[in-house]
Amino acid sequence: MALLELKDLHVSLEDGTEIVKGVDLAVGPGEIHALMGPNGSGKSSLAYALMGHPAYEITGGEALFDGQDLIEMGADERAQLGLFLAFQYPHAVPGVTVASFMRTALNAIRKARAGGEDDPVPVPEFRKDMLAAMEHLKIPRELAQRYLNDGFSGGEKKRVEILQMAMLKPRIAVLDETDSGLDIDALKIVATGVKELVGSETGALIITHYQRILNYVEPDFVHVFVDGRIVEEGGPELAHKLEADGYEAFMPEPVVGSEA
């Protein structure tokens, strides 16, 4: 059975504008999916809606995680179930160090997994795991004591997103344009992070505009997303085709007056 399953999912903004117009998608354990689409197609809105952002309302269809209905859950409950979103624009939290934030988040997830009982990670174990993960992702040690995303470069923010993913060990990771603005070294690190996460019980959904990251992490499935819908599906070869031909072939014919 798929871990993450979307059935005819519709998403609207608070003002009623429909952004996602009926999406069917199933991500199973061990699978890497790529959702590719041009700017403004609604990819990020789909990611936010999946994670439970209050500004994106699911107006129709189903979103299931391991068979459980996500729609009524808060973002925190979704995270506790094992859903993770790597943000395109991670937010700064001045005064809270990366290490302190990481430990608080890890303990919140552990508590949920222990059925609501406090189950804090022992500090030496946390320290060891965190330092190992940072070294692996080529994140300098001093970053652990800096305030979360406060004054970070774009590349630092993205690496710290991947660090969070590695530490929290989600079952489904959604990466929202994590590859944008990264140099080749950083891109390889992100790709490594995804490959290492995905296993017999975990899957990933990589949302991207470009094929570039897929050179380093080969997707099992590629979905082409245009104007709120999946318009084409295939294997890794579809990504190469997109790289060569662009999205034009999938764009809808402009029809005057077709949108309210």
Added chain:
Amino acid sequence: MALTETEVVGGIKTEYKYGFHDPEDYFFKSGRGLSHELVAAISEHKNEPEWMRKFRLKSLDYFLARPLPEWGGNLGEIDFDSIFYYIRPTEKQAESWEDLPADIKNTWDRLGIPEAEKNYLAGVGAQYESEVVYHKLKEDLEAQGVLFLDMDSGLREHEDLVKEYFGKIIPQNDNKFAALNSAVWSGGSFIYVPPGVKVEMPLQAYFRINAENMGQFERTLIIVDEDAYVHYVEGCTAPVYSTDSLHSAVVEIIVKPGGRCRYTTIQNWSNNVYNLVTKRAVAYENATMEWVDANLGSKLTMKYPAIWLMGEGAHGEVLSIAFAGQDQHLDAGGKAVHVAPNTSSIITSKSISRGGGRASYRGLLEVAKGAEGSKSKVVCDALILDEESRSDTYPYIRIDESNVDIGHEATVSKIGDEQLFYLMSRGLSEAEASAMVVSGFVEPITKELPLEYAVEMNRLIQLQMEGSVG
């Protein structure tokens, strides 16, 4: 009949942990209300010298003559006639927790004071109602000539020293509530640190109100002699009652040349306590005075710790936190008065309001003529957690000297939905996420606290946030 803890706390402020109270079994309790007879009786009861009796009675005249301040918060609802101005819970002060009545000892245990004393404090004074019921200083400090006593014992045992400074930094007619304290004061701390002595671990005083309609008026005097150092920490809590209590302290501090004093407050009164406190320090040549003033509790707080920079090269800092929740008005801040040349001061204020609470920064920066080469920086940041809450800034600046370097910055921010969503997407509940943003906001101040108090501060912030969301 006494209510159970749950009954007292329930429905008023569920997240306040210290709202319980003990049954009253007191050695002496005055009647309600204030009079010359009561003031004379307190003095007589304490067997004070004649000058102190006169000082008290004169102070009462000043209190009665002065109108209530019309600025700050709403003071009009204080019923001065219903307050108990003096309660002596035990006949004698204890030097061992075991010697206290069981209920009172139990209260201190629940507040964690004996445990803290064992682990990281150099001395402890524990005031319950009007009197300090427990007091102890580590022997090695005693041997070095450090005095740490309750104020009443200080007056009895070191009358000359007390007489030299008492009421000199804060005159008895300084303001209405300083006059009230001067009339009915009881308890508080008396500290003297001899020249060159550095007290490495903090001295802690803890103030507990237990009775309903209690008025607590502790009086503290700290003298840090040349090149000496002391860190004094005070904490305070009270039961939750449906009627109000009054806490009105006066704290006077003298830091002699080259000395340094840090005074840390973690104020966590229940939401039925008026907290109207006057705190002022004088710092002489190259001395340093630091007020770290964290306010989370009370119905209304009006408190502006002040530093008078009297000697060249003196430095003063005020770090102020005010966290106002539902039905709370915290009017806090700091004052720096530069009298001597080449003095410096920093005032940093962080205020947070939520649940309809109101947090205000009120501060004074004054540079007198002749205080040339002085520097001062005032930074006040406000964080507003919801639409119902309010934040105000009242910075008063008076500069009578042209050769000075003055900076003032103020920011107001609201907790962002995007920031909360980001943190919640990592598994934190809304309350945990908000508490994390608030903890980060006050971090420049909590990092100045000893570790144990920083942990306590963050825990109190979490408690303030719980029940505020949802």
